[in-house]
Amino acid sequence: MGKPAKNKEVKPKRNRITFETKAKIIKLKDEGKRNSELAKMFGYSTSTIATIYNAKSKAIVQRAVEECVPQGVCVFKTEYRPTVLNDLDTILYEWFKRNEGRKVALTMTALQCKARSIFAILMDPAHGIF
Structure with a gap:
């Protein structure tokens, strides 16, 4: 056995x-x-x-x-990861979990489009200023 x-x-x-x-x-x-x-x-x-x-x-x-170097810029790809990408990962994961519960068909294209739109918002100079 x-x-x-x-x-x-x-x-x-x-x-x-x-x-x-x-x-x-x-x-x-x-x-x-x-x-x-x-x-x-x-x-x-x-x-x-x-x-x-x-x-x-x-x-x-x-x-x-x-x-x-300005914050969020990658200097050495092997050692640094922009902080914006960590925020992007968190927000995208939350969005994914919300849509998963709704039983919406999520395609790679939809996920990429959402990631790009979140990234554009995070990179906006006015982001975080109310």
Whole structure:
């Protein structure tokens, strides 16, 4: 017969570490705190703390680039995602769930048109100003 199923542990979801958190870690490490102390304090592994500290010059450059580039613009496609796209995903998902409950036939074309119209609204300079 087949083998019994193994109890698989659920991997924790990966979260992006903000620049402010990285700056605090780098500052405390420069003051002499140990990696293990910082790991307990911030809730990361010691290897993550070491990686942040070893890549501190990259973090400083990243912050400088973020301050120079307008918000919502993608600088490095592999590392940054415009905040507008996160808003677009959320709004589009809510729209999709509402229409799914109505049993409306949703085609790829309809979904693309709705995504484009939401994107146009989000990119409007007056968006969010009442």
